[in-house]
Amino acid sequence: MTNTQPDITDKYAAQAGMSRYDFLEFEAFASKVDREGYSYAVENYGPEFESEALRRTADDSQALRALYRQHRPLVDAWWAEAGAAVACDLHNAHVDEARQRKEDARLWGISCTDGYVITCDTQEYRDHWAADMRETHREGWRMPAALLSRTVPGGEWTEDSRF
Structure with missing residues (x-):
């Protein structure tokens, strides 16, 4: 360009x-x-x-x-x-x-065992998705390691809980 x-x-x-x-x-x-x-x-x-x-x-x-x-x-x-x-x-x-x-605007996330972070619009959706991932786990699919949150868009993630 x-x-x-x-x-x-x-x-x-x-x-x-x-x-x-x-x-x-x-x-x-x-x-x-x-x-x-x-x-x-x-x-x-x-x-x-x-x-x-x-x-x-x-x-x-x-x-x-x-x-x-x-x-x-x-x-x-x-x-x-x-x-x-x-x-x-x-x-x-x-x-x-x-x-x-x-x-960056999403305040909720899931840290996966492979290091990937899935961002979510709401805490409720994050919690539901993480539970569903654990219940329906298949070989080779991502697994949640921790639930994350941040207080400001684009801010640092904080662990809310670990699995």
């Missing part, structure tokens, strides 16, 4: 009145619309914006459709100017960043 590519994204984000992250989130949503159709993309892959105003827009079906219609041409122009290879790299990097943000 060349050094000018971030400027291309920033230019289109500014035209849309969005942060760089939100523009790339919108682009990722538009890509899902292309592959899955608008209704399915909204139901299963709705954009998760940083901006509070854009989050409210995403929660309102008419407002999201209007946003999509208004800014979809910018996504197409961005793809054309950046080029497919660069646009794809930026898209994939954004998807990875969004996924990592979700993982």
Whole structure:
């Protein structure tokens, strides 16, 4: 990727009145619309914006459709100017960043015997999943070693209990 590519994204984000992250989130949503159709993309892959105003827009079906219609041409122009290879790299990097943000935001986890940490949205889900893993253990599958929690997103894990 060349050094000018971030400027291309920033230019289109500014035209849309969005942060760089939100523009790339919108682009990722538009890509899902292309592959899955608008209704399915909204139901299963709705954009998760940083901006509070854009989050409210995403929660309102008419407002999201209007946003999509208004800014979809910018996504197409961005793809054309950046080029497919660069646009794809930026898209994939954004998807990875969004996924990592979700993982970091989770306050509950399961430490497995192989060192892998499974993150969970709630304590109840974590506890249920860990119990289910232990009950249905199969050779070669991960086994829980400890239940984890953290007090802040992305913070250090603390063991709540060991198995």
